[in-house]
Amino acid sequence: MRYALAITGLLAAPLAGAVEWSGYVAGEARLFPSAPLDDRQHDGNLSLSFQPEAYHEWDDGSSALFVPFLRIDQHDAERTHFDVREAFWRKSWDEWELRLGLRKVYWGVTESQHLVDIINQTDMVESFDGEEKLGQPMINAAWVNDWGTLDFFVLPGFRERTFAGTRGRLRTPLPLDEDAAEYESGAERAHVDYALRYSHYVGNWDFGLSHFYGTSREPRLKPTLDNLQLKLAPYYDLIHQTGVDVQYTNGSWLLKFEGIRRSGQGETYGAITTGLEYTFYQVFKSDADLGVLFEYLYDSRGGNSLDLKTLFDGATLSPFENDIFLGARFSLNDIQSTMLLAGAIIDTGSGAVAFGLEGERRLGENWKLSIEARIFANVPQEDPLTYIRKDDFLQVELAYYF
Amino acid sequence: MFDRWIRTGTAVALAALCSAAMAQTPEEKGKEIAVEADKRDTGWGDSTATLSMILRNQSGAETTRELQISTLELLEDGDKSLVVFDTPPDVKGTALLTFSHRAADDDQWLYLPALKRVKRIASNNQSGPFMGSEFAYEDLSSQEIDKFTYKYIGDEEANGMPCFVIERVPTNENSGYTKQVAWLDQAEYRIQKVDFYDRKGDLMKTLTASDYKQYLDKFWRPGRMEMVNHVTGKSTVLQWKDYQFGAGLSERDFDQNALKRAR
Numbered sequence: 046m047r048y049a050l051a052i053t054g055l056l057a058a059p060l061a062g063a064v065e066w067s068g069y070v071a072g073e074a075r076l077f078p079s080a081p082l083d084d085r086q087h088d089g090n091l092s093l094s095f096q097p098e099a100y101h102e103w104d105d106g107s108s109a110l111f112v113p114f115l116r117i118d119q120h121d122a123e124r125t126h127f128d129v130r131e132a133f134w135r136k137s138w139d140e141w142e143l144r145l146g147l148r149k150v151y152w153g154v155t156e157s158q159h160l161v162d163i164i165n166q167t168d169m170v171e172s173f174d175g176e177e178k179l180g181q182p183m184i185n186a187a188w189v190n191d192w193g194t195l196d197f198f199v200l201p202g203f204r205e206r207t208f209a210g211t212r213g214r215l216r217t218p219l220p221l222d223e224d225a226a227e228y229e230s231g232a233e234r235a236h237v238d239y240a241l242r243y244s245h246y247v248g249n250w251d252f253g254l255s256h257f258y259g260t261s262r263e264p265r266l267k268p269t270l271d272n273l274q275l276k277l278a279p280y281y282d283l284i285h286q287t288g289v290d291v292q293y294t295n296g297s298w299l300l301k302f303e304g305i306r307r308s309g310q311g312e313t314y315g316a317i318t319t320g321l322e323y324t325f326y327q328v329f330k331s332d333a334d335l336g337v338l339f340e341y342l343y344d345s346r347g348g349n350s351l352d353l354k355t356l357f358d359g360a361t362l363s364p365f366e367n368d369i370f371l372g373a374r375f376s377l378n379d380i381q382s383t384m385l386l387a388g389a390i391i392d393t394g395s396g397a398v399a400f401g402l403e404g405e406r407r408l409g410e411n412w413k414l415s416i417e418a419r420i421f422a423n424v425p426q427e428d429p430l431t432y433i434r435k436d437d438f439l440q441v442e443l444a445y446y447f
Numbered sequence: 448m449f450d451r452w453i454r455t456g457t458a459v460a461l462a463a464l465c466s467a468a469m470a471q472t473p474e475e476k477g478k479e480i481a482v483e484a485d486k487r488d489t490g491w492g493d494s495t496a497t498l499s500m501i502l503r504n505q506s507g508a509e510t511t512r513e514l515q516i517s518t519l520e521l522l523e524d525g526d527k528s529l530v531v532f533d534t535p536p537d538v539k540g541t542a543l544l545t546f547s548h549r550a551a552d553d554d555q556w557l558y559l560p561a562l563k564r565v566k567r568i569a570s571n572n573q574s575g576p577f578m579g580s581e582f583a584y585e586d587l588s589s590q591e592i593d594k595f596t597y598k599y600i601g602d603e604e605a606n607g608m609p610c611f612v613i614e615r616v617p618t619n620e621n622s623g624y625t626k627q628v629a630w631l632d633q634a635e636y637r638i639q640k641v642d643f644y645d646r647k648g649d650l651m652k653t654l655t656a657s658d659y660k661q662y663l664d665k666f667w668r669p670g671r672m673e674m675v676n677h678v679t680g681k682s683t684v685l686q687w688k689d690y691q692f693g694a695g696l697s698e699r700d701f702d703q704n705a706l707k708r709a710r
Contacts, residue, residue, distance in 0.1 A: 294569060298569070
């Protein structure tokens, strides 16, 4: 009820002139230099996105935030989509903080992949790195104590993962039929999920311990026959996932660890990302910083066994079963906040390499230019990345922030 | 304290004071001035303010940043502060939480609203520029007494006021300075001017503070601070607005939930 009131209040507030509006509109161009595996896929793509943001704060310190998102894509009907990223009401008391509505929550410390982060569904059509998320309906109460913070989550309403459509790049070889999605829970998308997280810091240590029970955000993909056409259908299991994340910060060093144990999705498995980050300050006698990153990625399921049997069993595979990540972050610390991040995930078994480059620079006061490039090299047939081995791309985005 | 003694007017007290002053080394007097300045600025509790940061390049072109700054005074350790960026618009809602310590490195967390991610960051980057400005992180962090060793140099006028001139040498090895020379006015012990000397010992930057206003009938805050970089010719002006003291902020306003509250 308070939530409904909050939204009503938020919508009514513009009349009182008390809502702060901000956001961005962005144009994106993607170029794929290699011919696609499927000739229905495009070679290049233009796209527009719009994300306004409305914020209101009441006199009692409570607040509400509303962030819708819209993308219009030239070729891929699945990438043209609308989502409400956030629409929630928040209030804090001495020891409690309550948040009701659609939100995004991030957990974890590592850079190459985000194992522990599980509250939100990934908006896969948005970005290849999986860092864009769909808004998740939730009741979240944080209990703040001297001995740390306990976050309780009740998550009613499941969001399905988005996947590129037939004409889009960076997709599975067989078309994916989202309408054929199946669930382990009889309640399907109405299943209520729960999560609990304890987080704290002591001196140079920051740590979190979390548990999630509910519908897996990551589906298994099962081949199905539909009108004599072979398709892939997502299957969402009910899972338990326990996660640990730790960061030790000392001087110019950051040491990081993330580990999960997941049951309910095939065999119980564990996965780890761990590594370090070191920053050199004011390099080359300038104001620039150079950070170097190293991470090791392990997954007990193994990855290079993409045969027909595992496919028809609908088993999940990790492309990062025994991989290393090497990265470098270069920040100019100038007025334009110029930043460049380069990284490569290398499969120690097959030698497959996923290379990524991201850069951004503010232009004037309101514009930002971003570039992103991905190159997949040396990918063998049996690696899960084999489907996108021809999908190297260069992306340029120009955004106007208001 | 010295004022009060003199006002009592007894010859004994005056004589004792004179001999004490005679015996005092420049280091002791320098520290005494710093301690007095710190004492006069103790007990303000908490404050909030809006900061405009005007960055000026060599050719005079200007860019402005807006920030909200809240600070909580802690008597047993360094202060806690929360800085929230309002502009430029692409970083709106980005927030920096700092727990400063008297002797050790500060603890810092950065909140990135696009990813909703709170990141503990290395805080030993004392000498790095804050948001592309001419202010380094260490120039803006809480000025705890133990962060320097002191030496009184003499008396000199600055901003038209008689001042004490003290030299302060940073104790933190990550500092970008070999020394700072600070002018504090003798009437109120407010920083009027600071010269910063780089790692080679050359004059690098000069800070001038002005438009002081008194709050709660006791605490002085500058309305304007200008940092000029003599090497690059660039400068940054900080304009402080809407200072509020005693808003009743608590440690809960300076935790990771508060960081996310910014957006």
